Amino acid sequence: MTQAQTLEILKTGANVFLSGEPGSGKTHTIREYVRYLRDRGIEPAITASTGIAATHIGGMTIHSWSGIGIKNYLDKYSLDRIASTEHVVKRVRKTNVLIIDEVSMLPARTLTMVNQVLREIKQVPETFGGMQVVFVGDFFQLPPIINIQKEEEENIIQLLPDEPAPRFAFDSPSWARAKLIVCYLSEQHRQDDVEFLSILSAIRRNTFSYDHMKRIETRKTSLENVPKNTPKLFSHNIDVDRINHDMLKSLPGDEFNFPMESRGAMPIILALKKSCLSPENLCLKTGAVVMFTKNNLRERFVNGTLGVVTGFDTSARHPIVRTNSGNRIIVEPMEWSVEENGKVRAQITQFPLRLAWAITVHKSQGMSMDEAIMDLSQVFEYGQGYVALSRVRRLSGLHLLGANERAFLVDPFVLEKDELFRNASGEAEKVFGNLPKAELAQLQKDFVISSGGSFEAARVKTKPRKFRRAKIW
Numbered sequence: 001m002t003q004a005q006t007l008e009i010l011k012t013g014a015n016v017f018l019s020g021e022p023g024s025g026k027t028h029t030i031r032e033y034v035r036y037l038r039d040r041g042i043e044p045a046i047t048a049s050t051g052i053a054a055t056h057i058g059g060m061t062i063h064s065w066s067g068i069g070i071k072n073y074l075d076k077y078s079l080d081r082i083a084s085t086e087h088v089v090k091r092v093r094k095t096n097v098l099i100i101d102e103v104s105m106l107p108a109r110t111l112t113m114v115n116q117v118l119r120e121i122k123q124v125p126e127t128f129g130g131m132q133v134v135f136v137g138d139f140f141q142l143p144p145i146i147n148i149q150k151e152e153e154e155n156i157i158q159l160l161p162d163e164p165a166p167r168f169a170f171d172s173p174s175w176a177r178a179k180l181i182v183c184y185l186s187e188q189h190r191q192d193d194v195e196f197l198s199i200l201s202a203i204r205r206n207t208f209s210y211d212h213m214k215r216i217e218t219r220k221t222s223l224e225n226v227p228k229n230t231p232k233l234f235s236h237n238i239d240v241d242r243i244n245h246d247m248l249k250s251l252p253g254d255e256f257n258f259p260m261e262s263r264g265a266m267p268i269i270l271a272l273k274k275s276c277l278s279p280e281n282l283c284l285k286t287g288a289v290v291m292f293t294k295n296n297l298r299e300r301f302v303n304g305t306l307g308v309v310t311g312f313d314t315s316a317r318h319p320i321v322r323t324n325s326g327n328r329i330i331v332e333p334m335e336w337s338v339e340e341n342g343k344v345r346a347q348i349t350q351f352p353l354r355l356a357w358a359i360t361v362h363k364s365q366g367m368s369m370d371e372a373i374m375d376l377s378q379v380f381e382y383g384q385g386y387v388a389l390s391r392v393r394r395l396s397g398l399h400l401l402g403a404n405e406r407a408f409l410v411d412p413f414v415l416e417k418d419e420l421f422r423n424a425s426g427e428a429e430k431v432f433g434n435l436p437k438a439e440l441a442q443l444q445k446d447f448v449i450s451s452g453g454s455f456e457a458a459r460v461k462t463k464p465r466k467f468r469r470a471k472i473w
Contacts, residue, residue, distance in 0.1 A: 001183050001184055001185060002185070003032070003185060005183070005432065005433075006018060008440065009181060010029075010183075011033070011447065013451070014132070014181045015133050015180045016182075017182050018030070018137075019138055019139075021138065022138065022141070024185035024187055026136050027136075029185070030101065034046065042448065042452065044095070044096075045097065045099065046099050046101075047062040047099060047100050047101070048062065049061070049062060049100065049101070049110075050102060050275065059099070059101070060338045061271065062110070066117045067085055067117060068117060073109065073113070079116060082117055082121075092117070095131055097132045098118075100136065102136070103136060104137035104141050104168070104169070105144050107144040108169055111169045111174050112172045114174075118131065127174055127179075132447075133178055133180075139411075140204055140386055141383050142362060142387055144167060168414070170417060182421050182424040183425055184421055184424075193395050196398075198212075199216065203410060204386065204410060205415070206415050213408075215395070216398075219395060219399060220401075229308055230306075230373050231289070231291060231306060231359055231372050232357060232358040233364055234358060234359075234375055235361050235375075236360070239375075243358040244356075247288075247289070247357045248283060256319075260278070260348055260349065261348065262346070262347065263346070265345050265346045268346035271338075272346060272347075276293070276350065278293045278294075278350040278353060282354070284309050284319055287308065287309065288309045289356050290306070290308070291353070291354055291355075292352050293352045296352070300323075300327050301327075302368070306369070307323035307324060307329070308321065308322055310322050313330050318331055318333075334352045335348070336349075336350075365387055368393060369397065371392060373400075373401060374399070374401065375401040375402055376401075376403035376404065377401070379403070379404055382411040382414070385403065
């Protein structure tokens with residue numbers, strides 16, 4: 001399915017699961033939909049499963065937005081308490097569209113709790129309180145981390161002896177009840193290397209063969225032969241921190257420290273700091289290898305752009321970075337913020353840079369790189385190897401130090417589910433493709449009006465009326 005087709009479906013107000021391979025344009029499609037809604041006076045709730053993912057899309061975690069925080073389950077007391085928390089109630093009641101990015105990293109029980117909270121606050125029986133929900137993600141990427149107490153785990157095993165404990169978001173009963181229309185993007189906007197795309201697709205479809213392995217092995221190298229100033233991807237934080245620290249200390253010259261600035265609600269500030277890819281205290285020297293952590297197309301950099309610090313501006317002490325493509329950029333501080341109803345609740349300010357001699361696979365998710373050095377010999381989870389490999393645009397940009405067998409494996413359960421998602425997307429494409437244009441336009445208009453939006457230039461709010469989502473199936 002194309003991005004344009006997906007946008008037309010989203011505009012009808014249907015609940016959607018937006019998926020696709022890395023680089024297929026999932027984030028871009030969501031940004032276009034958010035722009036469409038805001039142009040009509042509708043403010044969606046933009047959330048993500050993790051803090052890092054939330055900063056990529058300019059939102060907050062679904063845990064913070066829904067008020068569930070770090071809870072693993074909700075009893076009646078906890079649910080009542082959240083449903084009587086003023087700021088949570090206010091934001092939920094004003095929301096008609098809820099977006100959850102990186103849903104692949106959201107545990108099933110968390111999605112169930114979100115559904116409970118929204119229904120309780122909205123006081124309606126419909127799933128997720130009757131609002132449009134848009135889940136975005138790719139289940140072949142990093143899976144959710146499940147923290148289950150031993151007693152709970154034993155109870156689950158006893159209750160369901162022949163079934164795996166619910167893990168993924170699609171295991172939640174709320175997922176099925178939402179009657180999601182699957183939009184599986186088929187375009188590719190990151191990789192432009194046909195051979196490399198075939199390798200990634202083979203891993204994804206579990207058809208990775210000896211021939212694919214032979215092509216990967218042509219990119220094997222050693223630390224002594226890797227290109228300078230190229231980021232290294234590791235599966236563990238301890239390796240990343242050690243390399244970045246040692247490399248910075250080995251450089252001659254003065255070290256410049258840039259502390260992060262913040263304002264707003266302290267709990268949100270702490271969450272922003274934890275999820276921001278730029279460190280709270282950024283330490284740089286001339287010659288430091290850095291990576292940009294935010295998008296700024298006007299200044300010709302995006303999240304993942306690599307470069308080297310060539311000096312510091314004499315007037316403002318701002319870092320001067322020469323990117324690998326040859327652009328010279330005097331880097332300005334940028335903001336990460338959480339907005340609600342058009343108002344900034346918290347904000348942090350830092351230079352959009354981080355040391356980039358090394359980075360974890362986890363923090364690389366969502367980035368696009370021209371080249372990277374990878375050590376996949378300690379990969380311990382399905383999806384880690386696939387995420388790392390799919391960060392680079394072409395095979396020539398891969399420098400592989402090593403890999404274990406798990407690096408090229410995918411979760412067989414996800415593989416089976418993915419086939420169902422692809423088929424469902426194909427069916428949705430046919431149904432909406434055969435829908436008369438006038439009927440599709442009317443569905444889209446009805447949804448905007450029912451959500452309190454307007455097609456007028458002044459964005460005059462109209463009184464929401466009862467909206468009944470059309471039954472496409």
